[in-house]
Amino acid sequence: HSFKSVVLSRPSQLPGETKRVQWAACLPLKTLNTLTTGTAPVVFKKELKSQEAKEGGEASLSCEVSSPDHKVTWWKGSTLLTQGEKYIMEQKATTHILIIHKLIMEDSGEYTCDTGDQKSTATLTVKGNRAHLHLSSVCVSHFLSSCLHPS
Template identity: 50%
Template sequence: MLLPLSFFVFTTVPMVLFTKELENQDTFEGKDATLCCKTTCQDARVNWRRGPLVLEEGMKYSMQKEGATHTLVVHNVKVEDSGEYICDTGDEQSKAALTVKGNHYSFLLLFVFE
């Protein structure tokens, strides 16, 4: 008589944490803004968000990964791009504020009286 045999395999997946957090950025309209963070795992996948909105790579956003370093570039920023940006590993989040200042021009008028 054969008895049923069962096997259970338990694995643990290490948590992906941040070794370098995102930092707040101030920039001017028309520039590119770069947000960068570093995780404990080189194979980590992250999601980038602006508030609740998940960001996708395209003309506005570039996402790069080099080793454990994750970078988001916001191209040609506008004042409307200001806000909280989040890098999410699934285990932890790093947040930073992007502040975009409008381009204000000052003109000097010179009058010459003779």
């Protein structure tokens, strides 16, 4: 390991004193380089937007970050999402896209794009299809009696 001695100083906190108090610290050179030349945090240029989608359809959530080389993670609530039939994760330059297929009501919730430095969260609301009423048979009595039976 390479070590480099670093001297940090600050003005004395005692009233009327002008001397400086100094501390010496030994840090690995790699740590020192990280402290002095750390990379800028990745920030959102466009955040996620809440949306509504229909049951059975698909939804697409997207966000844009400041670095094209940066990967993100996608979350639904506290669950980490993984690529598969249900979720498709794409990246086009600085834009990250989550596509959710075959929506069901349980897909409603908060989705988060996490850069490691920042998070953007939006709500997906899945709207159900109209309810279908299934009848086994209907009988109507008025002057004449008749029954309808589904085929």
